[in-house]
Amino acid sequence: xxxxxxxxxxxxxxxxxxxxxPAETDLVVEEVTTGFCGAVIRCEKTxxxxxxxxEDRFGKHRVFPMAPRGxxxxxxxxxxxxxxxxxxxxxxxxxxSGSLAVPGARARVARAGRIYVEGRxxxxxxEKVWGDDLRVEGVVVEYLEGIDxxxxxxxxxxxxxxxxxxxxxxxxxxxxxESRIAAAVSSDHALVVGHPxxxxxxxxxxxxxxxxxxxxxxxxQDWKTGVCRALGWPDNTGAAWQxxxxxxxxxxxxxxxxxxxxxxxxxxxxxx
Numbered sequence: 001x002x003x004x005x006x007x008x009x010x011x012x013x014x015x016x017x018x019x020x021x022p023a024e025t026d027l028v029v030e031e032v033t034t035g036f037c038g039a040v041i042r043c044e045k046t047x048x049x050x051x052x053x054x055e056d057r058f059g060k061h062r063v064f065p066m067a068p069r070g071x072x073x074x075x076x077x078x079x080x081x082x083x084x085x086x087x088x089x090x091x092x093x094x095x096x097s098g099s100l101a102v103p104g105a106r107a108r109v110a111r112a113g114r115i116y117v118e119g120r121x122x123x124x125x126x127e128k129v130w131g132d133d134l135r136v137e138g139v140v141v142e143y144l145e146g147i148d149x150x151x152x153x154x155x156x157x158x159x160x161x162x163x164x165x166x167x168x169x170x171x172x173x174x175x176x177x178e179s180r181i182a183a184a185v186s187s188d189h190a191l192v193v194g195h196p197x198x199x200x201x202x203x204x205x206x207x208x209x210x211x212x213x214x215x216x217x218x219x220x221q222d223w224k225t226g227v228c229r230a231l232g233w234p235d236n237t238g239a240a241w242q243x244x245x246x247x248x249x250x251x252x253x254x255x256x257x258x259x260x261x262x263x264x265x266x267x268x269x270x271x272x
Contacts, residue, residue, distance in 0.1 A: 018069040019076075022083035023052045029080065030072040036062050043082045050082050058256050095132040096250040111138045112163035113269035116153070118170050119143050121241050122200045126168075129251055130262060137270050150181050159189035166265035169194035191268045193261040198223050201244055203258035208247050 021027070023040045030037040031054070038054030041061070050066045064070065068079045117123050123143040127134070134141060144153060147169055159165035167185070172178045172194020182192035197203050201224065202214050217226035224237040233240050251259055 018079045020081045021071075021073055021078045023066065023080040024083045027073075029054070029078070031062070031064050032070055032072060032077070034062075036064075038062065040080075045082070052080055055252075057251055058259060059252060096129045111140070111269065113139065113159075113165060114157070114163075115139060115141045115166045115168065115265050115269060116150075117141060117143050117168045118147055119145060119200075121245075122168060122170070124241075124245060125200055125203070125248065125254075126262060128245065128248055129254065130266065133266065137266065139266060139269055147178055147181055151185055154185040154190055159187070161189060163189075164269045164271070165190045166269045167192045168261060168265060170200060171196065171198050191265065193264055195255075195257045195261055197255075197257070200258070201227065201241070203255050204244055204248055205253055205255060208253040209244065 023043050025040055025042075027040045028037065029040070036054060036056065038056040038060075040052055041055045042053045043066075044051050044053070048065065051063050052066055053061055053063050055061050066080045066082070069077050071078050071080050115126075117126060120143050123141050126141050144150065150167065154165060154167075157163075157165055167182075167190070169178050169182060169192060172182060172192075173196055178194060182194065186192050195203055206213050211231060215227055215230035217223050217230065224240070225235065227233075228235055228237060228240050233243070247253065
């Protein structure tokens with residue numbers, strides 16, 4: 001016969017049970033022991049117990065047990081449980097950039113600071129993925145139609161502590177024309193960052209377009225036209241870009257080298 005051992009822990013020392021939250025797809029949580037933050041992409045039943053797989057904003061996956069009080073949801077300790085088949089679909093818990101969504105948020109009055117990008121395609125891609133974040137933060141993105149006139153643009157803007165300027169540059173690699181111009185205009189209030197791709201087209205993951213890789217175009221040829229021909233697309237770069245842009249649904253469709261740089265610029269121009 002089993003003996004009974006009463007729980008003699010005083011009530012004030014007992015930990016209150018954490019609320020149970022269904023681990024529905026796209027729910028963004030933080031694992032308490034590692035600090036890993038990501039969106040739920042699946043739940044599985046294993047011999048050791050149920051697990052949840054999270055994906056962070058850079059596409060990295062981690063699997064965690066659904067332990068009691070094992071996660072933080074908007075700063076609150078919760079216990080994740082497997083969602084029921086009849087659970088109603090959740091509204092998206094994050095924006096296309098992977099940030100927590102702010103339901104009903106209104107656009108903030110535009111800041112004096114700005115983010116400049118090289119061309120219209122860059123601006124359209126940034127708007128599609130980070131548009132919600134930018135409106136909440138009051139950040140305006142403008143495009144330059146090239147980088148050659150950047151020194152004059154920065155001089156006219158006259159960035160200062162109250163109006164910071166962030167600039168995203170294509171093909172920012174050591175020894176390039178872009179790197180020399182970037183060095184000439186950088187200051188405490190003007191930050192120039194870039195990605196290594198010849199054009200922002202390449203910052204879209206090939207898998208999102210159903211291709212194995214971006215083609216290599218011989219030096220001296222127009223890169224965009226060469227890409228269209230190599231992939232068998234119509235010789236129309238405008239139509240090709242619209243096809244590429246329609247294939248981008250969230251940060252998951254972009255390469256980390258672009259993701260990190262845009263996030264860096266947003267942080268820079270919104271810093272107090």
